[in-house]
Amino acid sequence: MEQRNKKMKMKMMMMMCASSSLMSSRALGFFFVLLHVCVASSAEVSETEILLKFKGSLQNTDGISNWKPSTSPCTSQTSNWMGVRCDGKGRVWALQLENMGLKGGINADLLKDLTNLRTISLMKNSFEGPLPDLRKLGPIKSVYLSDNKLSGAIPSDWFAGMSSLKKVHLANNQFTGEIPKSLAAGLDKLVELSIEGNKFEGKIPDFRQPGLTNFNVSNNKLEGNEGLCGGPTNIACSTHSKKPAPWIIVLIVIAVIVAILAIVALLVFLLGRRKNTSESSVEAPPPSTATVQNRSVQKELEHQASAPGSPENSSRGSGKKGEQSLKLSFVRDDRERFDMQDLLKASAEVLGSGCFGSSYKAALLTGPVMVVKRYKQMNNVGREEFLEHMRRIGRLGHPNLLPLVAYYYKKEEKLLIADHVQNGSLARHLHGNQTLGQPSLDWPTRLKIVKGVAHGLRYLYAELPSLVAPHGHLKSSNVLLNESYEPLVTDYGLIPVVNQEHAHTIMVAYKSPEYMQSKRITKKTDVWSFGVLILEILTGKLPTNFLQQGKGSEEDLASWVNSVPRGEWFNQVFDTGMGEGKSSEGEMLKLLKIGLECCEGEVEKRLDLKEVVERIEELKEKDNRGDSDIFST
Incomplete structure (x- = not known):
């Protein structure tokens, strides 16, 4: 048991x-x-967590106060966080944290899991320490770290393997030692290198990238910098026995070739050996080829005056009749007279190509500087009706309109000539000056521009009442700024003469909601264009960026503004470059609301121009409203 x-x-x-x-x-x-x-789970760290950790590594982060765990950086193509740019799939592809007073070191390790990050811009802050290991950021394409306090020597192989890199901006820091040789070897896609204003020493590496068009190593301690002369330095070069560097020889050879080509072109022109050439579109050449620009403009204008079928060509040999056909038609009596030959002899350059055609800046030998615009799609009316319409436009006169000075008529193409405005376009000041290191437009200047454009539109509506859209092509590149930043509106009154079959691809009016929906434009179409312009001025964002996202029209800039919670408008919507702060928030908000009401999709609900101008005239640079009632109306 x-x-x-x-x-x-x-x-x-x-x-x-x-x-x-x-x-x-x-x-x-x-x-x-x-x-x-x-x-x-730990491997799939969200972009929200990544960016919040990066924020936690920084100091003085008031500029990115809306980076919060309760929201995500991106919603589809829309950015929810300040300084974050999103791709079409709702992923972070760029960080643009510029001029925000950020401090501390840049820890690239914290960003290495942002697999879609392609651009990082931390310019104009107070970052310190060594250059971060950019190789950890994956296939990054553009790096902007200029105007910080980064320092130390950069190892020679620091950029090795970064084959996707196209733009490197490290200017105005405190880097020392030699320029990393890995910048010159293996980066075949490099197009911009800006490392001026540091303390680099030694020799400049042999940069042989074929696409490197923007290269600046000035204001360092590099060998040979003290002896730079000629060209843009305005320093006369003296002869010496030292053998020049190979890259200097290359530049000299290129300059000699360009000079020879210019002389040959001039001789051909003077001898009258004109050859008929097939028409081709003109693209603006690189900034370093000013002589070639001059020659290209002369050839283009010469082509205008001598192409087969042109009035002057068909009347050649008929004495005074042929000479008269070369003359321009002036619509103003307060301008010095000149003719086509004067334009051909002018020192000129290509300004660029727009929707209609090419633009040229021509400095006449007698002094005046003019802008010549070449239009191809202007055959909607016959010769006599076109001439009468130009005379009608020429009679217009307002401080906020750029006056038409003269025109040249040919059946296939037209030339419209106006004064050159040195300060450039509003578009350049809104979207190009930061890249060039120039200050942004402040709030009082932007308000002055909006008021000036409003006054110019009101005048156009009073003087051209028979036109359904007296401007028809209002956008930031068609608003020029004079020396005192008063706006001068241009390219107005052209709808009647533009080929209707091309108007929908050329004119801004034909991109309005009413045209997209019912193929019509109305008296309020210019109001919609003005609303888009106001939003562009206040946000600093390009309307075309929203248009390219395929949402249908530029009205989507307004849709984006409305999608942002009102409590976040001053963090996310308004361009930080305006400055001013609390003392102007009420007036800025009023103008933003006017812009949104101008962008109303339904024409019947949209403001009319008279009401828009009256409300804009009431705006002031400063306001007396308290913070508590800013969003109450």
């Missing part, structure tokens, strides 16, 4: 051990499953 009990105890112990073993096995299996889940 006792022996039997022992056997039963042993059996029970064996069963318990087996059960315990089975439980241990299951527990162990569950542990491994749990471990796998934990590892997988």
